[in-house]
Amino acid sequence: MILVFGSSGQVGASLAGRDGVLSLGRAEADLTDPEACAAAIRAHRPRAVINAAAYTAVDKAESEENLAAAINGAAPGAMARVAAELGIPFVHISTDYVFPGSGTAPHQVNDRTGPLGAYGRTKLAGEEAVRAAGGVHAILRTSWVYSDHGANFLKTMLRLSETRDHLTVVADQIGGPTPAPAIADAVMIIAEALVTDPSLSGTYHFSGAPDVGWADFARAIFAAAGRPVTVEDIPSSAYPTPAQRPGNSRMDCSATETAFGIARPDWQATLPHMIKSITETS
Template sequence: MRDLLVFGRTGQVAQDLALLAPDATCLGRDRADLTDPEACAAAILAARPQAVINAAAYTAVDKAETDADTARRVNADAPAAMARACAELGIPFLHISTDYVFDGSGDQPRAEDAPTGPLGVYGATKLAGEAAVAAEGGHWAVMRTSWVFSAHGANFVKTMLRLGAERDRLTVVADQIGGPTPAAEIAGAALSMIAAMRDDPARGGVYHFAGAPDTSWAGFAREIMAQASLGAHIADIPSSDYPTPAARPLNSRLDCARIAQDFGIARPDWRAGLARVLDQLRDKA
């Protein structure tokens, strides 16, 4: 897509956006430091694109607990500045967010208007970013997603492949449930949304997009082992056996009906996405 500006260059979704939209301009930290929100706004005003996607974020969930100021600048203040600049230019802005805005209680999928309640700094700053984007009053959309994986960067799939090749038995958390989501599918959905928003100024708001079917991290790990033909046994453990500085939501199920209704975007089968990622990793090897 020409005249598209993307914040992010090395992240999982940003790399897939660059592959799917080679004409887009993708800004890394060298050209747009998200710790400097006004620099992000200035980059938009200088480029004068027709649409903007923010695929960059502070995603170090545990580190955020002791680095809250940086997390807030990147996850809340920078998106607010981007949205303000887009509103000034009268162009659509799509901001990618997370299931961590919820508290993880219950066992039902969360709709976009369900009560939020982040458990840590990361989720709180992402939620603040959503609110700030909406408050700027421009043409905006937020896509909340979950459990992102790809052939790029560090993620659960690559960790399991490495450990599965080294060990006969792995312990994996089984009481956190969510939808693993291929980064390529997120990128494709984001491009579809921003194209539709350019055509129709009435489109926008908060949307959920996650892979199907919902599973546990342990279930995800078993599928990785099976598709990669690795023999490591996956043993289920509760989250309490794997303590982390920041609590993770137990229920990350997202109700994705709204994005299907408004944009015709269905939940992708993450198992098929996993097969494609494994093929990409084999090609790289």
């Protein structure tokens, strides 16, 4: 059995109900209580652990950094330590926000980190705690997650298109939109691989292809949904937010494909199915 933390999130929801998976939500494991998370691992003794839980409210984290630090930093650290103690592989999902987002080249796994805000700082703290635990682990950084569950850019664009035919969208932030089900598939593959080959421990990147700006991603969404909305490009400076976003969220994912045989998912191919799922359930 593989134990999953974060059943209510986008990736967690994509993992819930799969064969051989036991998903824990807030009721079963309070992420603000790291020792409760560690106790859950001790109680279940799984063959692997996947941490899909996170505090992801990027702007709100600027005023709730202590809470974000508990969930994104202390909790995965506690999980990783008990997993290491019990000899259980630990897979942790992280983010492109650990990077400063400068330049235009895809970020390599070993590139210098430098978060721009509280969310990125707390996620980086989680990465460091997982590594420090010293057990078999994989840290999987991903970006621009979307699905038919929870809050995300895809659902926001579809909602806005119901009442508006023109939108201004930031065009100078570039990254890889990543469908949550593809991340779920990836972490399952990685968890099983670590069980049989602990030497695969390390940090990896996984994001959708091709890389695109938010404005062009919005255009693709409206085209796939058949909605006549025009998109006007604007710079990030024209849309100020409490937390600064990375301008460059491109990530080199080649090590992930080499180690685990997992290629970058084509977000353009999955978009129509995801849109259909959202519109049918809304």
